[in-house]
Amino acid sequence: MAKTVVLQRKPLSLSERTYLPQIVTGLKTTFSNMFKEKVTLQYPEEKPSIPKNFRGVPTLVKDPNGREKCVSCQLCEFVCPPKAIRITPGSVPEDEEDREHVEKAPQEFEINMLRCIYCGYCQEVCPEEAIFLQDEYSTSGYSREEMINNKAKLYELGGTLPDQHYKWDKKKIAEEEGNAH
Amino acid sequence: MNIVDLLFYFFATLSVGGGVLMVASRHPVSAAMFMIISLVSVAALFVLLEAFFLAILQVLVYGGAVMVLFLFIIMLLDVGPEGGKVSRIKMLSGLAGCLSVGILIILLLQFSGIGEASLENWQPIQDSEEVVGDSLIFSTSLKNFGYGLFTKYMLPIQVAGFLLLAAMVGVIVLSKNANMEKEN
Amino acid sequence: MFDLEMLLMLGLKVLFALLMIGAVMTMAGYSVLAERKVSAWMQGRVGPNRTVLPLVGSIPIVGKFMKGLGIFQPLADGLKFLFKEEMIPGHVNKFYYNLAPIVALVPALTTMTVLPFGEFFTENGESIPLMLANLEVGILFVLAVSSLGVYGIVLAGWSSNSKYPFLGGIRSSAQMISYELAMGLSLLPVFLWVSVPGTGAMGLSLVDIVNSQSQSPWLLFVQPLSALIFLIALFAETNRLPFDMPESETDLVGGFHTEYGGFKFGIFFVAEYAHIVVGSAIFTIVFLGGWHFLPWMSDPWPATWIGSLIGVGWFLAKTIFLIFFFIWIRWTLPRFRYDQVMNLGWTKLLPLALLNLIFYVLLVTWLDQPPA
Numbered sequence: 001m002a003k004t005v006v007l008q009r010k011p012l013s014l015s016e017r018t019y020l021p022q023i024v025t026g027l028k029t030t031f032s033n034m035f036k037e038k039v040t041l042q043y044p045e046e047k048p049s050i051p052k053n054f055r056g057v058p059t060l061v062k063d064p065n066g067r068e069k070c071v072s073c074q075l076c077e078f079v080c081p082p083k084a085i086r087i088t089p090g091s092v093p094e095d096e097e098d099r100e101h102v103e104k105a106p107q108e109f110e111i112n113m114l115r116c117i118y119c120g121y122c123q124e125v126c127p128e129e130a131i132f133l134q135d136e137y138s139t140s141g142y143s144r145e146e147m148i149n150n151k152a153k154l155y156e157l158g159g160t161l162p163d164q165h166y167k168w169d170k171k172k173i174a175e176e177e178g179n180a181h
Numbered sequence: 182m183n184i185v186d187l188l189f190y191f192f193a194t195l196s197v198g199g200g201v202l203m204v205a206s207r208h209p210v211s212a213a214m215f216m217i218i219s220l221v222s223v224a225a226l227f228v229l230l231e232a233f234f235l236a237i238l239q240v241l242v243y244g245g246a247v248m249v250l251f252l253f254i255i256m257l258l259d260v261g262p263e264g265g266k267v268s269r270i271k272m273l274s275g276l277a278g279c280l281s282v283g284i285l286i287i288l289l290l291q292f293s294g295i296g297e298a299s300l301e302n303w304q305p306i307q308d309s310e311e312v313v314g315d316s317l318i319f320s321t322s323l324k325n326f327g328y329g330l331f332t333k334y335m336l337p338i339q340v341a342g343f344l345l346l347a348a349m350v351g352v353i354v355l356s357k358n359a360n361m362e363k364e365n
Numbered sequence: 366m367f368d369l370e371m372l373l374m375l376g377l378k379v380l381f382a383l384l385m386i387g388a389v390m391t392m393a394g395y396s397v398l399a400e401r402k403v404s405a406w407m408q409g410r411v412g413p414n415r416t417v418l419p420l421v422g423s424i425p426i427v428g429k430f431m432k433g434l435g436i437f438q439p440l441a442d443g444l445k446f447l448f449k450e451e452m453i454p455g456h457v458n459k460f461y462y463n464l465a466p467i468v469a470l471v472p473a474l475t476t477m478t479v480l481p482f483g484e485f486f487t488e489n490g491e492s493i494p495l496m497l498a499n500l501e502v503g504i505l506f507v508l509a510v511s512s513l514g515v516y517g518i519v520l521a522g523w524s525s526n527s528k529y530p531f532l533g534g535i536r537s538s539a540q541m542i543s544y545e546l547a548m549g550l551s552l553l554p555v556f557l558w559v560s561v562p563g564t565g566a567m568g569l570s571l572v573d574i575v576n577s578q579s580q581s582p583w584l585l586f587v588q589p590l591s592a593l594i595f596l597i598a599l600f601a602e603t604n605r606l607p608f609d610m611p612e613s614e615t616d617l618v619g620g621f622h623t624e625y626g627g628f629k630f631g632i633f634f635v636a637e638y639a640h641i642v643v644g645s646a647i648f649t650i651v652f653l654g655g656w657h658f659l660p661w662m663s664d665p666w667p668a669t670w671i672g673s674l675i676g677v678g679w680f681l682a683k684t685i686f687l688i689f690f691f692i693w694i695r696w697t698l699p700r701f702r703y704d705q706v707m708n709l710g711w712t713k714l715l716p717l718a719l720l721n722l723i724f725y726v727l728l729v730t731w732l733d734q735p736p737a
Contacts, residue, residue, distance in 0.1 A: 026698065030696055031407075031693065210461070234502050234505070237505045237509045241509035249519065256531070
């Protein structure tokens, strides 16, 4: 084993003991910092870039054909730890051409943003891939009621995700060809 | 009556009033503040006499250093309105007050013409640059102060300096001893 | 009693004094802005750039530039202090609590009466210094009055009746007294050097010390050690970092003004910066040649009113650079510990100043020897 050698610290020279050269060095550093690029983000005008896997406000999305994806199975309501989601289930009218192979859709879908903890369980649990936590992070309101996102608001926030599954189309084709599931 | 007279009466009232209030006030910090007012208005009186150097020294030494230390001590010891052995100090200060008022009255009587030195014998001092005989030049300028201090009054200065040095050495010795005892 | 001419003179003096107060207060206000801006730049930030006046801000390029520099920020800050609720805590000594900010501000503004900031040329070519009162003992006046500034801090600390302000007040009085000595001693050799027998300079006049530096080296180069000691003592006397013992936010919350808020706090704030402005001006006068151009050079501007205007501008430029230097130091160095401050003052600066004085006394005596 190598022998440990304790190095003696050199005694400070006279100029080091006055601290003045060190102060000048420090002054140089701070002065050169003045002309470096600023790191400040001018927030309301400039927004930070949001990473793809960001967990923002939970939203409802539509499929590429612009149809409601949620079938109000209430799994998200069930899994939600702070019980922020409340779904009133409803049925899809029979005569609706677009969604003729879907029976149910939410009549009302509320997410209370004062309760939501952005855990992302709802997104994870959703069998229809209808609920996503997207890049919206700044919500505010003047009253408690305003902070409850209803169905219309959720769809407005969510928009349409470029979903490649076309699940309902496949279902429809399958049923037409007599091979449902 | 011109502005200078008005200012004189103002600052004279302030200095005397400050002095009286300093003695009369119960709280040590108030007393110190009144003393500062008194000292600074005396400096203002010096300014009215065009003795700027004296005025500034008054403010620098008494206002800026001595009174700050006073306040410092008052604050550190946290002396309340009812501090110290009241009765004995009151007796002593009463005695001192009576004595100084008595001396003041005697002096005033002297100068107002009852004694030998009446006001008419007093000549206004001329601010002159010339040396008359052996005497020093009288003027309020800084140069003459220095000249006087380092020629005619050299010995008193040395003596005063020596006294202060002795006091300083005494303080250092005393404080060192106290610390040593604490450590042991 | 009062004749008209005298009243006019009095009125003019008051007007000049008000103008001077306005100038110093404006500079103090903008020093606050400079502090925020420079600290931001040194830390890679942008600093205040939002405040804007409705009409001025809409001027095409200039308005945007001014907004970016935060030119209107001091206005907003001042208004904020003015409209804040005046809180007086229940446990304070009300009279001294209210008195303290005034006592802090008055000496800071009084010192500037003896500051010469330029010269005016009469038609005969004589130069008259621009100042409110040409005092023979100007520098002593500055030292005396600025030493009264400590009362504001001590009173604030004591009257607040709580522990942090109290500690701030105690520290401040000890620090002020310690560094006043070194400051005075560092100035002595300067005045010894300037008042050479035979030259016109006499005594402790600030005007003479400025004029002695025209066409000759600045006193900074003649007496670098005096300048250094004076500068360090100046930092200590103005309570600037690295010597901001009375405030030291990290260990004393806010020091002597912990219990203050609203406009009273604003007055303390402005007084502190007024001290910095006046201190910078004094350093400029004593060591940087005042309104004279570069060392070893005569003033390149003509001896007319244009020249005197440029001179004042040059003086201001030097002063502003020094204010910048104060800020620069603040955002470079960390704060000293209290015992280190006392140690530096009493065991380092004071002996150094004494040695410096003795050296220059011997030097001046040797130089003044009449040729044998």
